[in-house]
Amino acid sequence: MKAFISTLLAFAFVFTTATAQDVTYNLKDVAEFRIDGDSNVRTWYGDITDANATLVLSGIENLTLSELTPDAFSSLNINIAVSGIESDSGRLTRNLQSYLKGDDYPTITFKLNEITAIEVSGNSADITANGIVNAAGKDHSITMNVEAIVNNDGSIRFSGKQDLLMTSFDIDPPTAVMGTVRARDEIEILFDVTFAR
Secondary structure (H helix, E strand, O other): OHHHHHHHHHHHHHHHHHHOOEEEEEEEEEEEEEEEEEEOOOEEEEEEOOEEEEEEEEOOOOOOHHHOOHHHEEEEEEEEEHHHEEOOOHHHHHHHHHHOOOOOOOEEEEEEEEEEEEEEEOOEEEEEEEEEEEEOOEEEEEEEEEEEEEOOOOOEEEEEEEEEEHHHHOOOOOEEOOOOEEEEEEEEEEEEEEEEO
């Protein structure tokens, strides 16, 4: 009887350990990832063409929306190469990379701190998250709202937009033509990305 109980306990331990392992997802597909801005003359954008990201979920074996709880998110780290931010103008591309201090700080990063809420509605979930963006060598805390969809193949699609201020990173909004062209402080990050195991 003791042997049976010991075997049962050992099986329960192994099963719990197996199902509670971390699962790593990497950035696999980018439908949209860009910076949008405005000025007193025209709108502008910078496509993010060089990025990598890793999401670690804990305690999930077969991912479904119902299993996507705040506690399931162990970590999320995103790295964006400043040299990979490109616009439709070579001059604007150079200016963007210069104002982001790409020579001194070649990578923009995002690190997830915590998921504060997840609301499931239909086949998607609205996620509220807190994290730290580092750009031009400056950290800035943000709260973001993200829509998540679990695809049939087990991948996860995240989409949304995030408002930021250049001055939050000690970046003065650019000017040109002796100050007659002035960029606005407000920028917006738009993203539609998919993570897969």
